[in-house]
Amino acid sequence: MNTSSDRLSSEGGLFSQPKAVWAVAFACVISFMGMGLVDPILPAISNQLHASGSQVSLLFSSYTLVTGLMMLITGFISSRIGPKRTMIVGIAFIIAFSAFAGMSGSVWEIVGFRGGWGLGNALFIATALTAIVGLSTGGTAKAIILYEAALGLGISVGPLLGGELGSISWRGPFFGVSVLMSFAFIAILALLPRIPKPKARISIADPFKALKYPGLLTLGIVALFYNFGFFTLLAYTPLVMELGIHQLGYVFFGWGVALAITSVIGAPKLAQSMGAVRALRLMLLCFALDLAAMGVWHDSKTALVILVIVAGLFLGVVNTLLTTVVMGAAPVERSVASASYNFVRFVGGAIGPWLANKLHEWFDSVQLPFYFGAFIVILGIVVTWLGRRALSGVDTSGGH
Template sequence: MTATQADSRPSAEHPGFLDAVRGQPVAVWATAFAAVIAFMGIGLVDPILPEIAKQLDAGADKVTLLFAVYMGVQVLAMLITGFCSYRFGPKRTLIAGLVFIVVAAGVSATANGIGELIALRVAWGLGNALFMATALAFIIGSARGGQHGAILLYEAALGLGLAVGPLIGAILGEWTWRAPFGGTAILMAIGAILCATKLTKDGPSSERPKVGITDPLRALKNRKLLVTGIGSAFYTAGFFTVIAWAPIVLDMRPIYLGLVFVGWGLCVALSGVTLAPKVVEALGEKLGVIAAVGVFAVVMIAAAIGTAGDNKTLVMAAIIFSGIPSGVLNTALTGMAMAAGSGPRSVSSAGYNFLRWMGAAVSALLVAHLAEWFGSNAAPYWFAAGYCAVAVLAISMVGGAPKPAPTAETERRLGEAALVGAEEL
């Protein structure tokens, strides 16, 4: 979120990926490597969720808490990441986040109960929030080739992490559910050492923009930002229904679940940086978001029908395909929020994500209970479609032109939005 505050020299040209990666300083590679591992944590748990439930004798309501608490702590973290970066410095904040992840992931590999694993997931979520709040700023501030080259590097880290995370979880999970946690801890420890030794030292606090703990909440006094955040919260509730509930519904071996979520992760990453700008250019941000939410709702209905009919092929197809509208929405909704904010962009983004992740946390908390209350594993997907209806209603209330003419500023904002939307995952 602090990326927009970083000093960067925009390039007049848009370099290709090979041009972007050529000759980058070690600090950029160290941060990018750590970012890949952090993004891996998003889908790492999915392939091993059924195995965790069996080995630790935990019900669906307990294992889905692994996602609920992970996102819940990030709701609160949105209020402190900017303050921590100001008070302690971005490098110290980033390193602290990595240490939290290393310890949480490492100890998770030795957990003997689901309660212990849930508590460790809280620490993991806090670490992820602290790291992601500053990682992009370091890459943009240090990368050669201007901001666009830095964006390409970060996009590569995002795509690799989203795709590799479920794959690592699947491969190591075939051995034991503990192995993916241990492997992540080792890789992130390497990333932490690289970042600690290669990143530039923090400057004096007087040179950093002052951010208070309550500033993100005050930013929500902006009605457009508030309504956009509410709409995003309901869509994100559907998004995390996919992440938290699909492993329970499919109940497959880790390797097969991993392959499903590899496909999902690739769809999210690629559509966010390639399809989203085209949708916004054709329809405008507001109509583009409404259309994408509609597509996502249809996919959730398909998942519900497949679950009710015990058609796992349809459910798997729905999960993978849901990544396409999700990638568009992660970018376009964040673009709307960034355009709506009237204060510092990092503060507006924190306020927006405070609402956004609240939807994710509540959804992950409810999915298992919805299935129990309604006596059907399809119920969470029907509710996800309902969340989308509320999201459409909220977004339709956002003021502004329905289809603004594309400008260089719009393209730049969408490029940043793709990253901000992704980094907050």
Template sequence: MSSSSKLSVTSPAKAGSSSGEKQSLLKQSKAVWAVFFASIIAFMGLGLVDPILPAIAKNLQATPSQVTLLFTSYNAVMAVAMLITGAISSRLGIKWTLLTGIVIIAVFSALGGMSNGIWTLVGLRGGWGLGNSLFVATALAAIVSLSKNGTAKAIVLYEAAVGLGISVGPLIGGWLGGISWRGPFLGVAALMVVAFIGLITLMPKSASKDPKTIQRKTSVLDPFRALKHRSLLVFGISAALYNFGFFTLLAYSPFVLGLDEHGLGFVFLGWGILLAITSVFMAPKLQLRFGTVKSMCAMLTLFALLLVVMGVWTNIQWVLIVAIILAGAVLGNNNTLITTAVMNSAPVERATASSAYSFLRFIGGAIAPYFAGKLAEWYNPHVPFIVGAGFVLLSVLLIWINTKHLKHVDDAFEGH
């Protein structure tokens, strides 16, 4: 979510006002669609790996907590890299930052598919995280900057790409994982080649002629300076807390579901489909009806309740399956809500705001997977879900007690 587009959010209403917002969401330039489809493929990478976590543990003789380090190294590198993606993209430009990220993902995922030890694989996932940070961070800023339909619709389009990638990924991952646990890693590498060809062909050589994409060189200190704005800090810490629940569901639940690669693929396919549908169609309606902050609190509360259900009835397979799929609907709404809120949270460039937010968010994503695995080893399989629910409720509490500092987020959205 970070490039360095010279867009200020001090007047967010202007960014999405006038005729642009009245245009169809589907009326976009080739450059936007190139980033959109590449984003789908990039987010397939997350879902592709999920169904094979138990298989990796079995084949590499690793414990569940060791396997969850695949998410920890990935997210830890992403968290740190988010601080420099703005500085890198402001020097390389949007197009070459995206392409660099794709190349890094392809190389490290291919090497991961050829590795023979859990610790080697964990290290290679960290390299994958570096590539993903360059691509994912820049992709959101690119779509927002290049879209002619305003910030709100651009974010919906980005979240649609996220949802489609996450939903299709597990199905392909389950199919490839049924052949070999190495299949999804090599599959990601192959898909990244397709994404590379699409971007280098369809994106313009330079976007500098478009005033929306003019870039200035930024400092790695800019995201830290941005966190002086209380609203952005609140959203970042809330996302870090909420990620404890998110990655408990994503990284730990495959170990207690008792399903093979194909079964896990179908469960997370259902999860991803609901995530995609709600992020595009339901979240904007919730924003209009109840406001961004209230809707976010409601979705996070529902997510916490689903985690409690999973924690109480961990031994009942169908309960876990239904809860995971329903969680997709809640998470889809929340992803769009919080992304929109962050884009309008502080009077700084969108690129800088998203870098600061993502740094905090991925710290939570780095700690949570390993922590969930260790809780199960120390106590029992129920505890990770209950603890995850507690962290999600803490995020709700943090947002709620800072409501007066977040009011301008809804004011900005109403201006679109």
């Protein structure tokens, strides 16, 4: 029986993939741009639309909350209209709502349209992972690494594009995503073959039923705590660094590049050498210490820049390890496991950015949100210990 470490290090050509896989991967890159795209323009939106930090942070909260909630229906929809149509509908939502966000006149309009964007994102990304795994050559592990590489590339390019377009207008990055996602729409339409529907239709209740498996539930809770810290970094740090739009774009570009590299290279090596779960604990600890260090040196721009980029090294490994072990955490369809896991974890992504900025406003403390984020990530490590019996099964699962 293969371990998750073996799956991550299995032989097979990562880049020898059908055109359809590259079309989906390209669309993933553009979709994931939406996560970091708004980082460089958060201060500009706050200043020009007279919004507080907690209000601006809702651009992340509405996006991730709707994404998480809608994950519950992605399998239901996909099993009825097919994965390809589900992805196309999701991309169409992203194109429309990113353009609407660019035309907004208030921060509350952007928050609302980001929620619609999250709906499209949910329909697309859950189905995209299933499509890449199903169509790729080289096995599940290589497909997941390719997916995470697309995630890392999108996250890294997003802030860079956001900085360049945002220097013209804060509306530019939103329109940029709409245009780029239109190209992805055409690529998926032309290159992706019809993917058969699942033999059994998935009900809305199936993702909830999947959470009865201890391994999947434990990983979801770990990812919830992790995402809290992840989005504290993503949505709070740009507002306290006091850098220009271009500078923020370059900083988070470096962060995203670090994330992309370790998601492809670092995760397989660590999983092979020490096991996926132990490697996950180590990287979560490093991330928590990184957040705490941001709190200690919050008044140094240089220190914050370095710590943000270094954080990307840890986050890339965590993302890949979590996605890999989740695929074997429960004897259910991959799409159902993904929906359950993403529903739980995105709750942390929704709460994290808003609460981080609220803590800053309530206590007039720059460092407190960093310390609190580190504490929440530590709770994720505690959960891996409390659920170690369930995770021992995940670490020796051969997938399904």
